[in-house]
Amino acid sequence: MAEKYDVIIIGGGPAGLSAGIYAARARLACKLIEKAALGGLIVNAEKVENYPGFADGVSGLELTELMQSQAQKFGLDTVIGEVQGLTLNDSLKTITTSAGDYDTRAVIVASGSEHNKLGVPGEEKFTGRGVSFCATCDGYFFQDKTVAVVGGGNAALAEALNLTKFASKVFVVHRRGELRATKIVQERALANPKIEFRFNTAVSAIEGGDFVKSLKLEDTENGKASTLKVDGLFVAIGFKPNTEFLKNTVPLDGAGYVITDEKMATPVPGIFAAGDVRSSSIRQVIGAAGDGAVAAIYAERYLSEPH
Amino acid sequence: MAEPTIISDHDFEEKVIKATKPVLVDFWAPWCRPCQMLAPVIKDLSAEYEGKIDFAKLDVDQNPLTASQYHVMSIPTVFVFKGGKPASQLVGFKPKEELKKALDAALGS
Numbered sequence: 001m002a003e004k005y006d007v008i009i010i011g012g013g014p015a016g017l018s019a020g021i022y023a024a025r026a027r028l029a030c031k032l033i034e035k036a037a038l039g040g041l042i043v044n045a046e047k048v049e050n051y052p053g054f055a056d057g058v059s060g061l062e063l064t065e066l067m068q069s070q071a072q073k074f075g076l077d078t079v080i081g082e083v084q085g086l087t088l089n090d091s092l093k094t095i096t097t098s099a100g101d102y103d104t105r106a107v108i109v110a111s112g113s114e115h116n117k118l119g120v121p122g123e124e125k126f127t128g129r130g131v132s133f134c135a136t137c138d139g140y141f142f143q144d145k146t147v148a149v150v151g152g153g154n155a156a157l158a159e160a161l162n163l164t165k166f167a168s169k170v171f172v173v174h175r176r177g178e179l180r181a182t183k184i185v186q187e188r189a190l191a192n193p194k195i196e197f198r199f200n201t202a203v204s205a206i207e208g209g210d211f212v213k214s215l216k217l218e219d220t221e222n223g224k225a226s227t228l229k230v231d232g233l234f235v236a237i238g239f240k241p242n243t244e245f246l247k248n249t250v251p252l253d254g255a256g257y258v259i260t261d262e263k264m265a266t267p268v269p270g271i272f273a274a275g276d277v278r279s280s281s282i283r284q285v286i287g288a289a290g291d292g293a294v295a296a297i298y299a300e301r302y303l304s305e306p307h
Numbered sequence: 308m309a310e311p312t313i314i315s316d317h318d319f320e321e322k323v324i325k326a327t328k329p330v331l332v333d334f335w336a337p338w339c340r341p342c343q344m345l346a347p348v349i350k351d352l353s354a355e356y357e358g359k360i361d362f363a364k365l366d367v368d369q370n371p372l373t374a375s376q377y378h379v380m381s382i383p384t385v386f387v388f389k390g391g392k393p394a395s396q397l398v399g400f401k402p403k404e405e406l407k408k409a410l411d412a413a414l415g416s
Binding site for chain 1: 338344368378383398404
């Protein structure tokens with residue numbers, strides 16, 4: 001027999017935790033399922049400067065730990081397990097996970113997204129041997145070395161700026177001619193003497209022996225190939241949504257994100273989505289937290305209506 | 308409650324290389340957030356595998372020699388040593404189930 005709930009929240013980042021705070025405080029029978037560890041992608045952020053209320057900034061880890069203790073204070077129950085599938089039987093939904101099955105009347109999908117990989121030769125082989133997805137973790141291993149960051153968004157430039165504390169030289173390789181990052185972050189990166197930009201350039205392969213030695217680059221305008229000698233490569237080229245388990249139940253947009261209305265409701269009654277997993281998400285902690293609250297409030301209203 | 312032993316460059320040989328049981332070594336650093344997320348998972352596992360596998364953690368910032376000897380360039384990195392040699396290496400945050408597979412493999416013959 002599957003355990004039965006009012007609402008199951010899938011994902012323990014800011015969206016899921018915020019939904020959890022609201023749902024637990026509303027005394028709904030709820031459970032949050034997280035596949036790895038609570039906190040979500042934001043835990044890797046050294047400093048969150050734009051979350052209202054924290055005028056001096058706060059680390060991503062500290063912020064999510066505060067959200068966790070707040071949710072736990074209201075009695076939110078969490079379980080570690082990977083969601084494998086979601087099936088609908090009339091108004092009841094069954095969630096299959098590696099930690100067991102759960103029946104629930106409402107679902108809040110807050111499963112977020114994960115880092116895109118480059119998908120070029122050498123990436124897998126050199127992961128942990130010069131290729132990294134976390135500059136705050138691994139910058140230390142590149143003291144006085146030359147590194148490259150691939151990407152042109154906020155994450156890429158934050159990684160590059162962080163790496164200047166260790167590396168002697170940081171190349172930013174970006175396939176377009178201009179950056180997508182917020183202006184203030186761009187200004188900081190452009191003013192940093194250790195950072196050199198390679199615009200209209202794509203990485204086509206990562207080469208080396210036991211460790212990364214160089215990158216094969218390709219000019220995205222004329223296709224011209226070149227080589228860049230680096231000791232490390234940090235990949236920050238966007239994200240893909242964690243929506244595999246929803247494929248046959250909930251409509252997704254072309255990139256695989258969940259489509260919702262302004263109530264965070266999907267077209268499937270009783271299934272809501274919040275945070276980065278949602279189509280048109282602003283990918284900010286404040287947005288995720290707001291989405292989570294909206295989803296929980298409308299889930300509660302859904303539950304109070306006759307079905 | 309079992310806790311991973313804090314080890315250093317100085318006692319790595321004694322605690323890991325010369326250990327009779329398999330040893331899980333968690334290479335971490337205080338500034339690494341995924342390492343902090345991994346710590347409670349490792350702690351749980353150390354209780355689960357108590358008596359069968361030794362658990363140790365090594366701060367790469369304080370102990371650069373061992374980290375460079377094993378070419379650790381990304382943290383968290385978890386090694387499972389068996390008979391003084393690395394039997395498996397897992398780079399990045401890994402869920403409990405994946406770590407258990409490496410531990411169970413080290414316990415097998």
